[in-house]
Amino acid sequence: MKRTDLSTWACPIARSLNRVGEWWSILILRDAMSGLTRFDEFEVSLGIAPNMLTRRLSDLVGAGLLERVQYSSKPPRHEYMLTELGWSFRPILLAFVEWGSEQLSPEGRAIQLIDQASGRPARIGLVDLETGQLITRESHSIVPGPAADQQIRQRFAGRQSAPAGNE
Known part of the structure; x- marks a missing residue:
């Protein structure tokens, strides 16, 4: 196929x-x-x-x-x-680590990200690099961008704001 x-x-x-x-x-x-x-x-x-x-x-x-x-x-x-x-794909892999560990591993973390300076386990999340604000479903929305084509604009048409992560 x-x-x-x-x-x-x-x-x-x-x-x-x-x-x-x-x-x-x-x-x-x-x-x-x-x-x-x-x-x-x-x-x-x-x-x-x-x-x-x-x-x-x-x-x-x-x-x-x-x-x-x-x-x-x-x-x-x-x-x-x-x-x-x-x-540059590393952050996506780290997101898989966090999501898989939190949502799909009831036995606990099989692998984890460690802060090399402190040895402390790090938690992985998304932050706005401009403000440092944590990106959550409540605080940020996905909307069509400047390069959106007609199909993307139609997907979002009629919505007040799209919940983050639901493109």
């Missing part, structure tokens, strides 16, 4: 999913941010079939999230290194 190309949609969620909206891709990015770089490391960590891993790595390289770097010429071997675009 051929995937729908969402790269030209005006919606930023659709465009993001077009780049990383497949669970193997997100798990590969997670492992890359943990320091894995080689095909066999990803294969062992994920228990993924080699042909699927090859496709996902190729997709992530094509999307500009990973860079394929040769580290051996005989035989030819490559590492997969995060690009700046790849590293």
Whole structure:
């Protein structure tokens, strides 16, 4: 089955999913941010079939999230290194950590973010970088932006304000 190309949609969620909206891709990015770089490391960590891993790595390289770097010429071997675009996905992964830990892990946190200076566990949330204010459903709304197309404007038409997170 051929995937729908969402790269030209005006919606930023659709465009993001077009780049990383497949669970193997997100798990590969997670492992890359943990320091894995080689095909066999990803294969062992994920228990993924080699042909699927090859496709996902190729997709992530094509999307500009990973860079394929040769580290051996005989035989030819490559590492997969995060690009700046790849590293910029880290806040999304941290949001997954928080949401999964809070909502889907009754046994407690399996992994956590630690403040390196104090050793204190950090809580992950969204704040307005301009004001430092915590972003909540009550305090912030999603509305069409300056680059919204007709479809996005219609989605929000007739609403006073859209609850945050409900685009």
